[in-house]
Amino acid sequence: MTSIKGPGAPETFDGSDLRIAIVHARWNTKIIESLVAGAKKSLFAAGVKEENITVQTVPGSYELPIGVQRLYAASQVQASQTGEGPSATDLLSGSTSDLSKTATSPATTPKKPFDAIIAIGVLIKGATMHFEYIADAVSHGLMRVQLDSGVPVIFGLLTVLTEEQGLERAGLGNGGMHNHGEDWGSAAVELGVKRRDWS
Ligand code: DLZ
Numbered sequence: 001m002t003s004i005k006g007p008g009a010p011e012t013f014d015g016s017d018l019r020i021a022i023v024h025a026r027w028n029t030k031i032i033e034s035l036v037a038g039a040k041k042s043l044f045a046a047g048v049k050e051e052n053i054t055v056q057t058v059p060g061s062y063e064l065p066i067g068v069q070r071l072y073a074a075s076q077v078q079a080s081q082t083g084e085g086p087s088a089t090d091l092l093s094g095s096t097s098d099l100s101k102t103a104t105s106p107a108t109t110p111k112k113p114f115d116a117i118i119a120i121g122v123l124i125k126g127a128t129m130h131f132e133y134i135a136d137a138v139s140h141g142l143m144r145v146q147l148d149s150g151v152p153v154i155f156g157l158l159t160v161l162t163e164e165q166g167l168e169r170a171g172l173g174n175g176g177m178h179n180h181g182e183d184w185g186s187a188a189v190e191l192g193v194k195r196r197d198w199s
Helices: 027-045 061-081 088-091 099-106 130-149 163-169 179-196
Strands: 020-025 053-058 116-124 153-160
Touching: 020 027, 020 061, 020 179, 027 053, 027 116, 027 153, 027 163, 053 061, 061 116, 061 130, 061 153, 061 179, 088 116, 088 163, 116 130, 116 179, 130 153, 153 163
Parallel strands: 020 053, 020 116, 116 153
Antiparallel strands: none
16 A cells, blocks of 8 residues: 655645755764755756755764854855845844854855755664654754744755654655655755745
8 A cells, every 4th residue: 555654645846946955963974965866956957957956964863953053144144145035234233153154255246045945864872861862852942943043944854763763754765765855856956946935
């Protein structure tokens, strides 16, 4: 029997003028790389241009919320400096993070703020309570960033009990499960497009 789980019949959205970021953790690299590749595959399939996709890494999943928050702020500052967004003074609020420093360096090409950001991490349960604390903090942190900033943040955090479960969900297992990164890429395009109508 086919499963009823999943996002339903695919709709198509034109991502050709979207700017999308992927922020991913480096823990559990083999799984992460496949998820990132899956997300990019869907972005390209929807017409997102390679030059409009930014990939940034953080050490572990716990750092995803701050990575997403600063990268988005950096893109807003960059846009303000190239006349494509609100003014830099409205946005920077004295931040000294590395990502905002990157943003305040002179921009060469006009770039608008990101339309959506995909946060990708893989948490594999161990023998301690680490998993629970990080999963909870990251879930809440990413939701907070998206509601506070208004930019859609796609939840690409796998919270799995075993490595095998992670490999399966990255399309690398023997069970024939599809690569969940592809769903996240499609969700980013859909939300990026719809967000404009909701503005
Ligand atoms: C410490 C830790 C552990 C135990 N497990 C994972 C994991 O399975 N996946 C992941 O993305 N990160 C893990 N980390 C690292 C934390 O997310 C974080 O990078 C460190 O605690 C430093 O803040």
